[in-house]
Amino acid sequence: MDYVYGPGKNHLFVPGPVNIPEQVLRAMNRNNEDYRSPAVPALTKTLLEDVKKIFKTTSGTPFLFPTTGTGAWESALTNTLSPGDRIVSFLIGQFSLLWIDQQQRLNFKVDVIESDWGEGAKLDVLASKLAADTEHTIKAVCIVHNETATGVTNDLSLVRRILDEYRHPALFLVDGVSSICALDFRMDDWGVDVALTGSQKALSLPTGMGIVCASPRALEASKTAKSLRVFFDWKDYLKFYNLGTYWPYTPSIQLLYGLRAALDLIFEEGLENVIARHRRLGQATRLAVEAWGLKNCTQKEEWFSDTVTAVLVPPYIDSSEIVRRAWKRYNLSLGLGLNKVAGKVFRIGHLGNLNELQLLGCLAGVEMILKDVGYPVKLGSGVAAASAYLQNNIPLIPSRI
Numbered sequence: 001m002d003y004v005y006g007p008g009k010n011h012l013f014v015p016g017p018v019n020i021p022e023q024v025l026r027a028m029n030r031n032n033e034d035y036r037s038p039a040v041p042a043l044t045k046t047l048l049e050d051v052k053k054i055f056k057t058t059s060g061t062p063f064l065f066p067t068t069g070t071g072a073w074e075s076a077l078t079n080t081l082s083p084g085d086r087i088v089s090f091l092i093g094q095f096s097l098l099w100i101d102q103q104q105r106l107n108f109k110v111d112v113i114e115s116d117w118g119e120g121a122k123l124d125v126l127a128s129k130l131a132a133d134t135e136h137t138i139k140a141v142c143i144v145h146n147e148t149a150t151g152v153t154n155d156l157s158l159v160r161r162i163l164d165e166y167r168h169p170a171l172f173l174v175d176g177v178s179s180i181c182a183l184d185f186r187m188d189d190w191g192v193d194v195a196l197t198g199s200q201k202a203l204s205l206p207t208g209m210g211i212v213c214a215s216p217r218a219l220e221a222s223k224t225a226k227s228l229r230v231f232f233d234w235k236d237y238l239k240f241y242n243l244g245t246y247w248p249y250t251p252s253i254q255l256l257y258g259l260r261a262a263l264d265l266i267f268e269e270g271l272e273n274v275i276a277r278h279r280r281l282g283q284a285t286r287l288a289v290e291a292w293g294l295k296n297c298t299q300k301e302e303w304f305s306d307t308v309t310a311v312l313v314p315p316y317i318d319s320s321e322i323v324r325r326a327w328k329r330y331n332l333s334l335g336l337g338l339n340k341v342a343g344k345v346f347r348i349g350h351l352g353n354l355n356e357l358q359l360l361g362c363l364a365g366v367e368m369i370l371k372d373v374g375y376p377v378k379l380g381s382g383v384a385a386a387s388a389y390l391q392n393n394i395p396l397i398p399s400r401i
């Protein structure tokens with residue numbers, strides 16, 4: 001059975017789930033514990049305090065749900081809104097599409113602002129909607145910070161500025177699943193009311209924990225929001241927070257210890273250094289794509305994502321074949337094109353606990369695959385462009401200075 005893995009390490013470059021560092025794997029390799037013993041609440045208390053740092057919030061209240069990003073979405077929506085509420089949501093790729101589908105199934109009236117895939121959120125349309133909404137019928141603005149399907153990052157500070165410009169009280173709900181802990185994200189500065197992420201992305205943990213952080217305004221809204229909620233109800237958690245026992249139901253002990261180790265690694269490197277590392281990984285990848293003569297699915301520099309690059313292939317190549325071949329021949333996992341861009345793009349995920357030399361291995365693999373599928377690439381061209389940039393920009397490892 002081991003044979004299916006092939007020799008050596010696999011090269012996991014999908015944009016989540018991502019590589020889990022050894023330190024985290026070791027921290028999780030433990031027996032279950034009684035979560036009602038004093039040790040687990042003590043651990044949880046430090047986790048809740050420290051998790052706020054990755055959201056850059058001091059006033060927010062975090063919740064650790066046994067779920068994925070999709071459950072975290074549901075928690076954000078159902079705790080703050082009531083059925084029939086009007087909300088504005090941006091459709092820019094597969095994950096924003098799925099969130100909108102959830103919003104509609106939860107019976108919110110969604111004003112969908114659609115962009116071509118590869119483009120960012122149309123914030124000018126948001127501005128005109130808010131300007132026209134003098135009665136404040138819009139209850140929330142929902143946005144995916146980083147659209148993982150197309151490698152597009154939206155400017156959240158601009159969303160806040162627009163909300164402020166029109167003095168609009170709508171709640172600001174943000175999917176930070178493929179951004180938080182990798183891209184610049186500032187919950188308090190940007191007045192985000194609910195932000196959320198999933199453990200399997202930049203935190204580099206196994207899948208299974210949805211982290212949701214609520215502003216004081218969002219907590220206030222949850223007192224009157226009428227959406228049906230049970231498993232994801234913040235109230236149940238808050239009750240146990242007040243008791244100092246923290247858990248309304250059984251947490252994954254292993255994930256809690258994993259989260260402790262993951263946060264420790266991030267703080268050891270320094271969150272700003274983590275963000276700068278992702279900037280380097282993103283830039284190196286984009287330089288390689290350019291050197292191969294291929295195009296980024298993202299149309300403009302202002303939207304370039306530092307956690308995932310979606311690469312457009314020429315029409316005579318099926319990008320799914322690139323992904324299949326990468327896995328079969330080179331033990332490299334790349335992301336498929338999803339929905340509207342299926343067959344047209346493949347995705348390189350460059351997020352989480354990943355360093356520059358690992359990325360160069362991936363880029364070398366992509367070059368060989370491109371040649372395999374008949375694309376005339378010069379072997380080494382992308383690696384050369386990326387490494388020339390990296391050689392000039394990699395700092396000393398922070399903990400070794």
Ligand SMILES: Cc1ncc(COP(=O)(O)O)c(C=O)c1O
Pocket residue numbers: 016068069070071095144146147148149175176177178198
């Ligand atoms: C931006 C974004 N939001 C939400 C999700 C859904 O998360 P999950 O698959 O953990 O439910 C994903 C998954 O990749 C994502 O990339």
